[in-house]
Amino acid sequence: QSVLTQPPSVSAAPGQKVTISCSGSSSNIGNNYVSWYQQFPGTAPKLLIYDNDKRPSGIPDRFSGSKSGTSATLGITGLQTGDEAAYYCGTWDSSLSAMVFGGGTKLTVL
Amino acid sequence: EVQLEQSGAEVKKPGESLKISCKGSGYIFTSYWIGWVRQMPDKGLEWMAIIYPGDSDTRYSPSFRGQVTISADKSINTAYLHWTSLKASDTAMYYCTRLRIVGTTRYFDYWGLGTLVTVSS
Helix, strand or coil, X not given: CCXXXXXXXXXXXXXXXXXXXXXXXXCCHHHCCEEEEEECCCCCCEEEEECXXXXXXXXXXXXXXXXXXXXXXXXXXXXXXXXXXXXXXXXXXXXXXXXXXXXXXXXXXX | CCEEEECCCEEECCCCCEEEEEEEECCCHHHCEEXXXXXXXXXXXXXEEEEECCCCEXXXXXXXXXXXXXXXXXXXXXXXXXXXXXXXXXXXXXXXXXXXXXXXXXXXXXXXXXXXXXXXX
8 A cells, every 4th residue: 555646557549648646644745855867668667757847857838746734746748659658756755755656547538 | 868677577486585686877866765666466555665775864654663674775776675484475576765855855756667576485
């Protein structure tokens, strides 16, 4: 059971928009910054979003992040088949004194 | 260019010890936290431990404290993860990752390719 809750899967058609939610509590998302990671099958995770809504250099602006209260959301617009991957949210949990992740969401582009 | 080069795949028996490594390059190794994340087969990411090579300060996830030991040799820019007695449940991919801490923000900005550890009798 992950500390952060994500839907196991989401799907959408090419060109459409999808959002992935990440729900936590006041000890983690509510008082700390959220990051998002993209992981293709058989490869290492990659930083996609940090500080709730910032993109590292090289990440397209089709990817966006937001946070409200104890929840965060990853948005992907103009979906491409190459976006099919698992997406994880992460943050610091002040009560656990630990970095925590969501269980991951598998994106399928139909 | 920041790179984290991990040691190769390992196949071990239950009860054996193991130390895997991660060599950092392209940045000042002693100025950033570096750590390990476990991914069991077909499962999600779990943070295990981090170390600050500058002073060897360590932090462990409550789930992994006492199960593994993180260390670093700053003279060769290398971090390690050590088990004294492996279990079958330690079978997983282990990722080395740099933890960026700026004020109150924390995120893993660079990742190694992973070290697959298989524990089987």
